[in-house]
Amino acid sequence: MQASAQVEPASGPINLAHGLIPEVLKPDANIMYQMNIPDYGSPSSELYKLTDEIPANVNDWGDSSWFKFYRDSKRELIFELEQLSTINELSIGFGQRSDVGIAPPLNVRYYASSDGDNYVFLGKAEADAPLYFENVKPGPDHKDIHLKKYRLDKVGTEPMNIQARFIKISFVVDVNCWADEVEISGYKGIVNGAQPPKAQLDPDNPEVNRFPAPGSKEAAYMSDQFLFPTGAYKDPEITNWTKEKVLSVLGYQDLKGNYTDWLFDDILFTTVAAIITPSGFDSNGFGIFATEADYNSYLDFVFQEETQLGAINKAAGELNALLGTDKKVRINFAIPKLTASSDFGDIYGDGRKVSLKPEDFADQVSDSDSEAGKMEMARLALENKKAAIRWYIDEVEKRFAEAGYNNLTLNSYYWVPEKIFDTGDFEVIRGTANYLKSKNYFFTWVPYLQSQSPYLWRELGFTAASIQPNYAFNLYKKGVLSATADIARKVGASVEVEYNDYHTLAQYLNYGIAEGHMKDTFNVYYLATTPIVDGANAYLPLHPNKAADGTSMIKRTVYDRIYEYVKDSYVRRFTMTLATDLSQPDRLSVVPKITLADHFTEGHFTVLYDSDKVDFQSYELPPSLVGKAQVTVTATTPGEVKVTFKVNQSEDALYSDLAQKQDPVSSAVEMTKLYFSAKEGVPAEEIKHRNFIIAREGTMTDINGEVYLNWGESDILPGSLEEQIVQAAEAVRNAEASLTLKAAVDAVEKIGRLPEGGNKSRLNERLWKVKGQIGISPVSQLLDGYEVSGDIREPLLHKLRNRIEQAEHHDSKGHGPQAVKQLNDFVKHLNMNSNLKQVSSDAKDILNAEVQRLIQLWSGLTP
Structure with a gap:
């Protein structure tokens, strides 16, 4: 600003804001729009209340004399004076009544300009009474409100005596912010040596307009x-x-x-x-x-x-x-x-009572009913x-x-x-x-x-x-x-x-x-x-009683996508869901939908189905796409239905947003309706939602040409490593529940199909415990029974008992190979021609089968 010619004042300072209607800027209004929150504040037609020099009613916070700012965060009030003028003091008032949610701003920033374009920061004002204190009568029967003034009468360390035609007042609203009189105290024209203001530093200025770098001290x-x-x-x-x-x-x-x-x-x-x-x-x-x-x-x-x-x-x-x-x-x-x-x-360790409530300090002030007394009580509680x-x-x-x-x-x-x-x-x-x-x-x-x-x-x-x-x-x-x-x-x-x-x-x-x-x-x-823990262990939950289910694949993809994001390698993804109606076996309906679609103009995806249970029949387009998009459905490969689409006009790009709180599915865009029929001889109850899966492959392109990959499969694919892990885990749970050699051997076989790694080790550890619980008891119990029934006679019975007990002894010492050798010797003795007259055919067959299972279990596991 350049200095303007000086004149002599005709009288004392006046309120230059009187009768002016400010321009109100709401830089953050888009936030409330995106949050679907309407503005319940006073309309712009009531802005005159800020400058009518009629004080708001401090005895009634609900009185219409208050101008009410509502949400929308930052506000800027811009006042244009009649002419370049002399400014000596700036102020605005706000009400405080915490029990009904009326809160003043933390502070107010003031700016000045001669042209309305280039503003100079003058300083920051705080309330004339601390915000931790409000002088009101508590309770719903009282409606008084504490008016607090935010005055600025200095620029830096010097008394304010500046030239300006435009004044900007900036503050931040929480929810309910009740305002009263704006005063711009000074003179019309340039008097008393008023000078263009010098810009002040604002070290606490919240607006830095950049992200803090990751890993920096600023972060x-x-x-x-x-x-x-x-x-x-x-x-x-x-x-x-x-x-x-x-x-x-x-x-x-x-x-x-x-x-x-x-x-x-x-x-x-x-x-x-x-x-x-x-x-x-x-x-x-x-x-x-x-x-x-x-x-x-x-x-x-x-x-x-x-x-x-x-x-x-x-x-x-x-x-x-x-x-x-x-x-x-x-x-x-x-x-x-x-x-x-x-x-x-007793935080001081001296037995003192430490109160956090102002009313408990009434005995520490001279007059607990006075404003000064109440303020001091509030201060002591604050400390x-x-x-x-x-x-x-x-x-x-x-x-x-x-x-x-x-x-x-x-x-x-x-x-x-x-x-x-x-x-x-x-x-x-x-x-x-x-x-x-x-x-x-x-x-x-x-x-x-x-x-x-x-x-x-x-x-x-x-x-x-x-x-x-x-x-x-x-x-x-x-x-x-x-x-x-x-x-x-x-x-x-x-x-x-x-x-x-x-x-x-x-x-x-x-x-x-x-x-x-x-x-x-x-x-x-x-x-x-849960998402991270459940995702990492989606197919083999940490809790032994929990099992993978139809959501496990999604849980795992959440874990993987978070990892990619942390590593800065994530790429844009779209998500889908399948809506199925399986009530009519001859007309099974499967509807793939894109959730929260992002203005997609073209794309493709694949729906997989169990071709052993159902056949693909036909498809139809939803009304929303008819005439607006070209959709191709291809089902030449059994078990796959490929869908591609391209919208005719960019304004028809596929878009959806939340229609209900925490419900992204109800508003999803239907892409097509696929019809299947149950194969002959397949019972209706065998056809499940999980027989239909969105494949991992697929892309979408938005109106800006950005490509999105599919989030991932919607469920576990048959024959995949994921399914093998689930099957092995299920087999181990069965073994843990039944404690039978048959179930344990089944678990050994399924674990054996897994690649080496933590999952295989975890399942082996669990099955090792099962092995210890089973021990040799299945064979020992058979021998005891056959002794009573006479199906095994001496001396073979003694030899077999000796071998099984030696096997147990070696196993307890951790000597696995020696233990298995004793079991093999058991089988050898049981099947020697010289011993055939000492054992019945049925007993021999049953013992052979059970000991072979024991050998399989013990050979297939390591501690």
Whole structure:
């Protein structure tokens, strides 16, 4: 700005904003659109309320005199003055009433311009009363609201005396933000030596317009971090992490069951929402952390030798040994949401009661009913909250050091609440951030998208943040993933990957490529407790009583795609589903559908079917494609139906989005309806949904020419390695349940077909236990019975008993070959011509068969 001619003021300063209607900019409006959230704020026709110089009603937060901003994150109000003027002070007021969800912004930024294009940052104003305090009468019978002013009367260290014609006011809205009078105090024209403003530094400016590089200090050294939900829970198995479970998270397990690479070496410890604590649950069913005992209960659960942290340490050591690496797994430790209580606990060790509630400090102020007294009470409670969090941080640090983990490093703490639930949290977070910085720890956050949090994380003192899109869990448009990437890039954060099903997961990963955050920044993954573990062990579940099923192939593909994404090798994928109607054997209907289609203009895919049970008959197009696409269905090879399509016009490109919350299937695009009939002689009950599979092959091309590969097979293919693993696992379970030699030998045969690897070893270990449980008892029991019936006589009976007992002796010593030799000698003696008169024909045949099974079992297994 250039200085303009000066004039003498005719009188004192006036409110230059009086009667002006500001232009309101909503840079983040697209986010609310993508989230299907309407604007319940005041209409633009009521903007006059901001400058009418009629104070809003502070006795009634519901009064129409307030101008109500609703969601949409950032707002910019631009005021154009009548002429270039002298500005001495800027202010805006906001109401605060926390119990009804009315929250003022953390701060307000002011800018000035002479031309409306080039703005100079003047400074940042905070409320004239701390946000942890509000002077209102509590309870539903009272509607008063605390008006707080955000004044700026200096530029840098000098009193404000600047020239400007345009003033921009910028602030961030959480949900409900009630505003009142904007005042621009000064003079029309240039008086009193007013000068063009000098741009001020804004070190806390949230808008950096770039992603933090993965692995950089700006990213808290994160590249790919796994959220590790844990804590006491109603179903202990879900949150109890054994070494075997953890191995599937830290390492990548191939189809043979071998760990061939690292997957996640950065673990974010967080709490399950419904964690069990001594204080119980809140009204939403979430675990309460209100006392020292609550936090200690969580730490007691986490600091275990064989599970949780202990399991991670052991699994990391095992992976290092397997892979020839020397990694230390980075641990980012949760700080659960603190709930105010009257007695947090004896954190000072001197028996003092530590209250987190302002009302408990009434005896420490001269007048507990005065505004000053109430503010001081709130401050004292706030300081105790900070102290409680400091105690917890120290306790984690102490326990971690005492545990002596040689494969782990504690380098970060994580703020669990996903938004600012109370304006007092601002100061608790800032205090926590300062304390962690003093101890050289990083401080991270994963806030909601639709709150003010994305703009505030840096100012609150966090080192790094990842924004939650929440597309997987809500009825949002898929464009919310792009909108999340936009705001994450703007504020220097990353985008969280969230899992609810593989259809929506594919969208997260696809947008990670399109928006660049797969490679260009760090990634944080919320994958709950099961997808990674279940995916790694999809065909051979860790729990011996669990079996693979029709979802196992999808579980495995989720695991593989996550691994590819972590390694930056993932490529765009599309997902499909099959809808079957098998009620009429002579007209079986199979409908392949594309879920969450991304403007596809052409593509191809294959549906596989069991040609031993059904024949392909015909097909028909759905009405939505008739006249809009060329579709070819080819069924020349038994067991395969190939489908290709190409739309006639780009505007007819195939597209779908969520029509219902957490339901990507109901809106899927039908591609064709395939008809089959049962083969003659095949019972209807033998024809199952699993007889029809989407093959792995297939591609789609979108309107921009981007090619998408198929996510993977929809089910296990007959004859595949996956099926062999499932069959071997089923055989072992049968052997474990029946404890018969026949079942055990069947398991040996099926295990023998598997390639060498972890899966084969795991099944062998389980069958080895079965072998020990069976022992020689089947043969011994037969000998006992034949002795009683007279089917075997001496001296053959003695020789056979001796051989079987010697076999058992050698086996117990681990001398497998010698044990098998004794069994072969048993067979030799049983079948010697000289002994034929000492054994009946039936007994000989039965014993031969049973001992041969025993030989097969013992020969086929190694300990």
